[in-house]
Amino acid sequence: MKKLLLCFAIVPFLAQPLEAQDSEPENATPNSIVAASSAGEWVVIDPEDLLVMELAPDAQGNPRRVVIQLIPAPFSQPWVENMRTLARANWWDGTSVNRVQDNYVTQWGDVTEEKPLPEGVEAPVAPYEARTDCVATPEIGSETYTVNCFPISLRDIGDDALYTGNQNPGFSAGWPIVHRGAGRGANDVWPIHCYGYVGVGRNYAPDTGTGAELYTIIGQPQRHMDRNLAVVGRIIDGMEHLSSLPRGSGELGFYTEDEAHLRTPILSVRLASEMVDAPSFEYLSTESQSFAAYVAVRANRDDAFYTVPAGGVDICNVEVPIRRVGEAPEE
Amino acid sequence: MKKLLLCFAIVPFLAQPLEAQDSEPENATPNSIVAASSAGEWVVIDPEDLLVMELAPDAQGNPRRVVIQLIPAPFSQPWVENMRTLARANWWDGTSVNRVQDNYVTQWGDVTEEKPLPEGVEAPVAPYEARTDCVATPEIGSETYTVNCFPISLRDIGDDALYTGNQNPGFSAGWPIVHRGAGRGANDVWPIHCYGYVGVGRNYAPDTGTGAELYTIIGQPQRHMDRNLAVVGRIIDGMEHLSSLPRGSGELGFYTEDEAHLRTPILSVRLASEMVDAPSFEYLSTESQSFAAYVAVRANRDDAFYTVPAGGVDICNVEVPIRRVGEAPEE
Numbered sequence: 001m002k003k004l005l006l007c008f009a010i011v012p013f014l015a016q017p018l019e020a021q022d023s024e025p026e027n028a029t030p031n032s033i034v035a036a037s038s039a040g041e042w043v044v045i046d047p048e049d050l051l052v053m054e055l056a057p058d059a060q061g062n063p064r065r066v067v068i069q070l071i072p073a074p075f076s077q078p079w080v081e082n083m084r085t086l087a088r089a090n091w092w093d094g095t096s097v098n099r100v101q102d103n104y105v106t107q108w109g110d111v112t113e114e115k116p117l118p119e120g121v122e123a124p125v126a127p128y129e130a131r132t133d134c135v136a137t138p139e140i141g142s143e144t145y146t147v148n149c150f151p152i153s154l155r156d157i158g159d160d161a162l163y164t165g166n167q168n169p170g171f172s173a174g175w176p177i178v179h180r181g182a183g184r185g186a187n188d189v190w191p192i193h194c195y196g197y198v199g200v201g202r203n204y205a206p207d208t209g210t211g212a213e214l215y216t217i218i219g220q221p222q223r224h225m226d227r228n229l230a231v232v233g234r235i236i237d238g239m240e241h242l243s244s245l246p247r248g249s250g251e252l253g254f255y256t257e258d259e260a261h262l263r264t265p266i267l268s269v270r271l272a273s274e275m276v277d278a279p280s281f282e283y284l285s286t287e288s289q290s291f292a293a294y295v296a297v298r299a300n301r302d303d304a305f306y307t308v309p310a311g312g313v314d315i316c317n318v319e320v321p322i323r324r325v326g327e328a329p330e331e
Numbered sequence: 332m333k334k335l336l337l338c339f340a341i342v343p344f345l346a347q348p349l350e351a352q353d354s355e356p357e358n359a360t361p362n363s364i365v366a367a368s369s370a371g372e373w374v375v376i377d378p379e380d381l382l383v384m385e386l387a388p389d390a391q392g393n394p395r396r397v398v399i400q401l402i403p404a405p406f407s408q409p410w411v412e413n414m415r416t417l418a419r420a421n422w423w424d425g426t427s428v429n430r431v432q433d434n435y436v437t438q439w440g441d442v443t444e445e446k447p448l449p450e451g452v453e454a455p456v457a458p459y460e461a462r463t464d465c466v467a468t469p470e471i472g473s474e475t476y477t478v479n480c481f482p483i484s485l486r487d488i489g490d491d492a493l494y495t496g497n498q499n500p501g502f503s504a505g506w507p508i509v510h511r512g513a514g515r516g517a518n519d520v521w522p523i524h525c526y527g528y529v530g531v532g533r534n535y536a537p538d539t540g541t542g543a544e545l546y547t548i549i550g551q552p553q554r555h556m557d558r559n560l561a562v563v564g565r566i567i568d569g570m571e572h573l574s575s576l577p578r579g580s581g582e583l584g585f586y587t588e589d590e591a592h593l594r595t596p597i598l599s600v601r602l603a604s605e606m607v608d609a610p611s612f613e614y615l616s617t618e619s620q621s622f623a624a625y626v627a628v629r630a631n632r633d634d635a636f637y638t639v640p641a642g643g644v645d646i647c648n649v650e651v652p653i654r655r656v657g658e659a660p661e662e
Contacts, residue, residue, distance in 0.1 A: 059390075100575075102570055102571045102574055102575075103526050103527065103570070103574070128639075194551070195434050195550050195551045196434065204635050204636055205635065205636060205637075205638045206638075218574075219526050219550070219551070219574075220525070220526045220550070220551045220552065220645065220647055220648060221551065222644075222645075222648050223641040223643060223644060223645065223648070224629075224632040224637050224640070224641045224644070225637075226641065227639040227641075228632075228636070228637045228638060228639050239433055239434070240433045240577075240578040243433055243434070243549075243550075243574075243578075244431075244433075244575050244576065244577055244578055245575065246571075246575055247571040247574075247575055298555075301555040301559075304535050304536070305535055305536060305559070306536075306555050306556075306559045307536045307537075307559060308459075308558040308559050309555070310554040310555045310557065310558075312554060313553075313554060313555070314551065314553075314554065314645070316551055317551060317553050317554070
């Protein structure tokens with residue numbers, strides 16, 4: 001029998017509903033919980049929030065499509081709007097992937113750095129955190145509570161949630177976020193870098209970048225990136241096309257001139273809302289009962305393979321389940 | 332100017348000593364601290380603890396060498412000894428990399444699962460944790476203290492260290508480990524999965540595997556793997572040869588029969604102690620002053636690029652500096 005080293009990062013729609021029906025609660029797995037979720041717990045992603053990037057085919061001629069979900073308000077919207085403008089202007093067409101640094105990032109954009117930007121696309125003077133005037137009233141441990149006017153589910157993460165000290169990770173509208181909790185800076189809330197998440201490249205602070213130069217995390221995310229770089233989205237399909245590229249031998253993983261042939265051409269980047277036959281995706285509501293159960297199981301794996309529960313989970317290891325619309329498992 | 336998105340995962344010997352000499356403490360970076368460390372703070376790795384794996388050359392004919400450092404006692408030694416036996420028997424020669432699952436693992440071994448193991452190589456009945464009879468006397472916050480007879484540096488990690496709740500991450504003899512701290516199970520200590528760390532593939536519990544089938548983490552490590560799988564080493568050179576391989580389309584990322592051509596042949600695996608011209612590596616002592624400063628800076632980046640310190644660091648993001656002997660920066 002194959003040494004399986006069972007994996008629970010399988011995309012949700014590969015889960016087996018039978019397993020979900022047969023399993024006792026103590027044997028539930030993240031996949032069985034997702035498979036058992038109800039259709040009403042899923043939220044379709046707005047086509048205005050989907051960017052479809054077509055890379056040049058691989059050496060065998062296979063197409064390489066990458067789908068990026070843009071982060072919703074109130075986070076990073078000046079950069080997100082720049083990205084929509086760049087896509088509508090076909091600006092990324094003919095650019096390339098220019099940097100791949102192992103256990104850090106894959107970065108793409110205009111390698112010449114001379115391509116004129118569309119009118120109106122400028123580096124915004126904007127914060128990496130969101131702030132609101134509404135009063136934060138956190139109740140740690142309760143299923144949900146309101147902070148900065150966002151419903152945040154922390155059920156069963158509690159003290160075992162992994163982020164930096166005295167900061168509370170949670171989920172809002174399908175995205176992992178962090179807030180400072182009650183008291184000190186409770187009305188600060190910010191998005192975080194996880195594997196496959198997309199951010200805006202920039203130069204030295206306070207330059208904040210425009211959104212034309214982007215990167216995605218291809219290793220373990222580093223917390224010092226949060227609040228220092230703009231998180232604008234995440235790869236929800238085709239991540240392997242960016243994570244498996246050859247690493248660059250130049251400083252910071254940039255391809256050297258001798259490696260110019262390794263730069264992956266970007267054929268096009270389009271908003272799904274402007275495409276014919278655009279792909280459609282949905283995510284499991286982070287306010288749903290199934291998501292709360294999913295978090296609890298991720299924090300306390302106890303099944304046929306994993307017999308010593310960790311008692312906690314890094315917020316980035318709670319991958320929000322996302323699937324193509326129409327690809328839910330059969331009832 | 333290139334959008335740098337400055338990276339601090341650069342291998343230490345790329346750091347610039349001048350930067351270290353010029354920088355004020357508040358401007359120190361992990362690289363500048365490593366560059367300023369003294370030769371006496373580095374520890375040469377025993378050739379008996381190094382496995383050199385030669386993969387088949389890539390499509391352009393470039394050699395692909397991967398160096399694995401084996402974990403020292405008291406962790407996972409029954410598997411580690413099996414690995415030395417397998418290397419001495421040239422057992423891995425002619426095997427291959429058979430599984431690459433994005434954001435999870437790359438796995439290698441005998442795809443036929445019929446290759447006879449050398450005499451004496453059997454799945455050990457052994458714990459994933461280490462236990463000792465000595466008394467734990469932790470003093471959280473102090474620079475170092477003794478628990479389970481290991482010196483563990485926690486200075487400046489403290490409450491900001493990221494692991495699961497009520498468990499304390501630290502470093503012992505160059506490796507990140509976790510213990511339960513004072514009180515409950517204080518004499519339990521275990522190694523953890525980080526990016527590039529190597530573990531033993533197995534079937535369902537309580538099968539513990541032999542060490543012939545191995546995997547390495549190519550994404551964000553998942554805490555539920557700790558204490559459920561044997562951590563036996565880490566990739567210290569050539570990780571990109573395992574992390575940038577094409578992902579398998581089969582279940583769990585195994586290459587399907589149609590993808591048999593994607594399996595990367597393993598030409599040989601040898602113990603450095605049995606090689607002529609074996610590479611030699613050294614690591615920055617995790618009990619050194621420079622390492623303590625390195626941890627503090629990783630937890631509180633505050634420099635020309637990162638201006639909002641995170642106030643914490645995941646233990647796996649504190650990559651223990653490792654370099655080739657003789658490749659220290661010029662004084």
